[in-house]
Amino acid sequence: MLKNYIKLGIRNLRKHKLSSFINISGLALAVGCCLMVFEYAHWAMHQDAFNSKIDRLFVVERMNDKNAEQQYYGDSPAPMGQALKNDFPQVKNVARLNYTGVVIKQKDNVFSDKVTFVDDDFYKMFDYSIKWGDKKNFTDQDGIVLTSELSEKLFGHNNAVGNSLAIIFTVNGKSVSTNFIVKGIFDRYPSNASFGFSALVPRSRMASLGITKTADWKEKSNITFIEIAGESALSSIKAQDKKYVDLYNIVHPDDQISAFHYQPLRTMNFHSYKVAGSYFNTMEPIGLIMLIVIAISILLMVYFNYINIVVASASSRLKEISVRKVMGSSRNQIIFQFIVENLIICILAVFLGLLLAEVFFFPWFSSIAGFDLGTRFFLNFRTWLAALLLILVSALSAAVYPSFYISSLNTISMMKGNAKMGSKNHFRKILLGIQFFLTFISIATAIAFMQETKQIKHKSWGYQPEKNVVVNLDQTAAYGVFSTALQQQQGIASVTGSVQPLGNYSKEIQVKNEGKTSRVKSISVLPGFIGQLGMKLMEGRDFGEKRLSDQTDAVIVNLAFLKMMNWTTAIGKRVQYLDHQYMVVGLLDDFHYESFEYAVAPIVLMKAKPEEVKFVYIKKSSGLFSNTHQGIKNIWQQLYPNLPFDFYDQDQVFNGYFRGFSTISEVLTVTSLLMTLISISGVFGLALIILGKRMKEISVRKVLGADLVHIVYLIYKEFLFALLFAIGLGIPLSFFLTRTMFNQLSSASEFSLLPIVWSVIALVFTTLISVSWHITKASQASISKYLKEE
Numbered sequence: 205m206l207k208n209y210i211k212l213g214i215r216n217l218r219k220h221k222l223s224s225f226i227n228i229s230g231l232a233l234a235v236g237c238c239l240m241v242f243e244y245a246h247w248a249m250h251q252d253a254f255n256s257k258i259d260r261l262f263v264v265e266r267m268n269d270k271n272a273e274q275q276y277y278g279d280s281p282a283p284m285g286q287a288l289k290n291d292f293p294q295v296k297n298v299a300r301l302n303y304t305g306v307v308i309k310q311k312d313n314v315f316s317d318k319v320t321f322v323d324d325d326f327y328k329m330f331d332y333s334i335k336w337g338d339k340k341n342f343t344d345q346d347g348i349v350l351t352s353e354l355s356e357k358l359f360g361h362n363n364a365v366g367n368s369l370a371i372i373f374t375v376n377g378k379s380v381s382t383n384f385i386v387k388g389i390f391d392r393y394p395s396n397a398s399f400g401f402s403a404l405v406p407r408s409r410m411a412s413l414g415i416t417k418t419a420d421w422k423e424k425s426n427i428t429f430i431e432i433a434g435e436s437a438l439s440s441i442k443a444q445d446k447k448y449v450d451l452y453n454i455v456h457p458d459d460q461i462s463a464f465h466y467q468p469l470r471t472m473n474f475h476s477y478k479v480a481g482s483y484f485n486t487m488e489p490i491g492l493i494m495l496i497v498i499a500i501s502i503l504l505m506v507y508f509n510y511i512n513i514v515v516a517s518a519s520s521r522l523k524e525i526s527v528r529k530v531m532g533s534s535r536n537q538i539i540f541q542f543i544v545e546n547l548i549i550c551i552l553a554v555f556l557g558l559l560l561a562e563v564f565f566f567p568w569f570s571s572i573a574g575f576d577l578g579t580r581f582f583l584n585f586r587t588w589l590a591a592l593l594l595i596l597v598s599a600l601s602a603a604v605y606p607s608f609y610i611s612s613l614n615t616i617s618m619m620k621g622n623a624k625m626g627s628k629n630h631f632r633k634i635l636l637g638i639q640f641f642l643t644f645i646s647i648a649t650a651i652a653f654m655q656e657t658k659q660i661k662h663k664s665w666g667y668q669p670e671k672n673v674v675v676n677l678d679q680t681a682a683y684g685v686f687s688t689a690l691q692q693q694q695g696i697a698s699v700t701g702s703v704q705p706l707g708n709y710s711k712e713i714q715v716k717n718e719g720k721t722s723r724v725k726s727i728s729v730l731p732g733f734i735g736q737l738g739m740k741l742m743e744g745r746d747f748g749e750k751r752l753s754d755q756t757d758a759v760i761v762n763l764a765f766l767k768m769m770n771w772t773t774a775i776g777k778r779v780q781y782l783d784h785q786y787m788v789v790g791l792l793d794d795f796h797y798e799s800f801e802y803a804v805a806p807i808v809l810m811k812a813k814p815e816e817v818k819f820v821y822i823k824k825s826s827g828l829f830s831n832t833h834q835g836i837k838n839i840w841q842q843l844y845p846n847l848p849f850d851f852y853d854q855d856q857v858f859n860g861y862f863r864g865f866s867t868i869s870e871v872l873t874v875t876s877l878l879m880t881l882i883s884i885s886g887v888f889g890l891a892l893i894i895l896g897k898r899m900k901e902i903s904v905r906k907v908l909g910a911d912l913v914h915i916v917y918l919i920y921k922e923f924l925f926a927l928l929f930a931i932g933l934g935i936p937l938s939f940f941l942t943r944t945m946f947n948q949l950s951s952a953s954e955f956s957l958l959p960i961v962w963s964v965i966a967l968v969f970t971t972l973i974s975v976s977w978h979i980t981k982a983s984q985a986s987i988s989k990y991l992k993e994e
Contacts, residue, residue, distance in 0.1 A: 213545035226889040227510050228553045230882050234506035235557025235594055240565040241499035242590055248492050251398040251473040255331050257431060261469040264428040268461045276465060278482040281452050282423040288430055294437035297325035300407060300425040307372040307847060310358045316848045319371060320401040321410050329431050336363045337388025347387035349404040355389045364389055375414050398473045399484045422455045426483055438466055458714040458782055498875050501642045505879055507601060508635040509886030546599040554591050572867045633925050640930030640967060643883040647966050648938035650876035651959040653869040661862055666795025668738030672854035675820040678847050683817040689839045690822055697825045700736045701817035703728040706797055707857030716780040717769060725805060728812035736823050744775045744790035747811040754811045760790035765806035799861045880970055887974035895978045916979055923971055935960055
């Protein structure tokens with residue numbers, strides 16, 4: 205019996221090639237997309253899951269209330285980890301991590317990287333796979349542990365354990381070269397690790413190198429991990445950690461905190477986007493939610509397409525079913541026949557979807573996301589479980605309604621042609637309306653993001669980043685010597701510098717004015733920095749090259765600072781920083797010193813000393829772009845042959861943010877194209893079946909004098925309700941959805957009706973295109989061919 209059902213199902217596939225192709229290809233696209241999103245969601249929600257102690261590991265963070273909101277900071281006092289371990293028996297282990305920039309030298313191989321100082325407990329708390337070396341030697345004072353990637357960069361693919369490695373640290377402005385012995389090599393870094401490192405060195409070496417005093421509450425650790433018996437043990441720690449808050453605040457009068465926060469490592473990746481100075485991978489929940497919604501929307505669209513076509517096709521098989529019932533088939537057999545036929549389609553679609561996911565969706569997603577999920581797709585049990593569920597859900601959802609309904613119809617009525625499946629087709633129209641609605645939303649959001657991406661890329665930065673090359677000045681390199689040599693280089697217009705980089709990082713300080721305390725950002729710059737970068741000075745003056753008092757008495761603020769203080773003018777006003785009073789000598793128009801994700805916040809510019817400069821800004825002359833970088837590099841190598849040349853173009857500092865927006869735009873564009881394609885194919889297949897059932901009616905109308913306009917109206921009337929429903933519901937919802945997303949991602953978005961207008965045009969146009977071929981066929985069809993039947 206089953207064999208006959210399979211044969212019948214294959215025969216129907218061959219008989220209805222076009223509708224079968226539409227169903228299988230649509231389902232395959234949806235399955236491939238859903239499996240990719242399913243794997244990404246699993247990867248995102250299982251960060252650091254390779255650690256056996258994941259549920260006992262917590263990250264210590266500082267917290268304060270800033271502008272009525274909780275602000276988190278990723279670092280914590282250096283002594284706090286050990287203090288927690290000493291004071292609370294629930295704290296089993298503590299691992300503090302400090303990242304420091306170094307120069308690594310192995311023979312002629314010299315480059316910049318970061319070394320991470322870690323406590324010995326780190327190796328007890330985390331389960332990184334070891335490629336070479338003995339774990340008990342990792343804590344040796346002269347030892348260093350490398351990642352597989354760094355080891356291959358230095359020593360190739362050979363076992364590097366026992367090799368010597370020179371690390372050049374910068375301590376108090378001087379280079380300190382120290383030799384380390386490689387004690388171990390980690391295996392390939394897990395793709396789902398939420399934080400990274402290149403090389404690990406015992407934390408105790410920080411004191412011996414003179415880098416920091418680990419017992420000083422002024423010093424900080426970049427990350428502090430604690431291992432406790434369980435989350436329930438946190439309550440006793442939180443109840444008694446007020447003394448640590450007081451110890452911190454005593455030595456940080458300008459950086460007060462309200463509490464310490466203990467974040468579970470398991471959910472750290474969904475929390476880190478709220479943390480200033482976090483070293484963890486950042487993943488905003490809205491991104492994951494958006495992908496899940498997209499996958500579900502595509503799947504629903506395909507299901508609705510599939511169900512619509514199956515139901516419409518089933519209504520043309522009433523006489524076939526009546527004959528089977530006359531020949532003795534039971535209702536259960538007819539139901540089973542429909543289920544088997546749909547199972548064949550769904551099995552083919554799911555396996556094609558698996559292939560699409562492996563060949564197209566995963567490589568495409570990895571290329572735009574910039575990382576690999578590390579999934580062996582076809583060897584993954586989750587993949588096959590998800591595929592099985594998709595097959596069952598797809599087959600049953602499409603087969604249940606027509607099989608149960610048709611099998612219950614009266615045999616004689618079906619034989620006479622009196623039985624019909626929902627003459628008004630309300631069910632079909634509702635499904636089609638939802639399908640059009642989802643297509644409308646996808647087109648509107650894609651166009652809105654493309655428009656927003658274009659606007660953001662062309663938005664004024666508030667200064668002129670073009671033609672400025674920024675060189676990261678090693679602490680042992682002198683700004684004066686370097687800048688003097690640069691100014692003699694042809695193609696260089698001017699040179700200036702800053703202590704903090706513009707666009708990547710700014711110091712946060714606490715200032716006072718008339719009893720009001722405010723936390724603001726701060727950058728220390730040299731005289732001429734404002735002019736070279738093309739910032740707009742609205743009032744006052746720049747720092748003076750020969751005004752020594754500017755070093756200790758003058759600041760320049762931006763317009764946002766003026767508004768925050770409710771001043772009418774800034775010049776001559778005084779602000780207190782630490783125990784010193786500064787006079788405002790200049791007012792700048794707002795400029796973007798941080799990502800466009802945030803509105804421009806108040807900032808204070810202070811005058812830097814040349815010996816403090818860490819970033820050199822070199823402005824290139826017009827028309828001399830081709831070899832200026834090489835000229836700067838040549839000067840650097842002449843002055844500092846043992847230091848790597850680290851530079852970037854200032855107009856590239858926000859590329860990561862722009863790339864993120866472009867990635868979202870690309871995902872939404874591909875989604876809208878997929879949904880539009882699915883919508884076109886679905887409407888095309890549905891129109892094919894509907895027209896096949898109504899050709900005799902159309903022929904009669906043509907005999908009675910109906911013209912082409914009437915026939916066009918007759919066919920499009922089937923889709924009019926669905927179109928109006930989609931547009932009426934889609935316009936307000938698409939506006940709300942795009943506004944919500946932009947509020948999360950950008951402070952610069954502006955309202956525009958263009959996405960909505962284009963979405964309406966696209967939806968109507970795709971419907972016209974989908975049905976136009978059938979209208980042409982109906983108008984040219986032979987009347988006698990359909991009227992002579994029966």
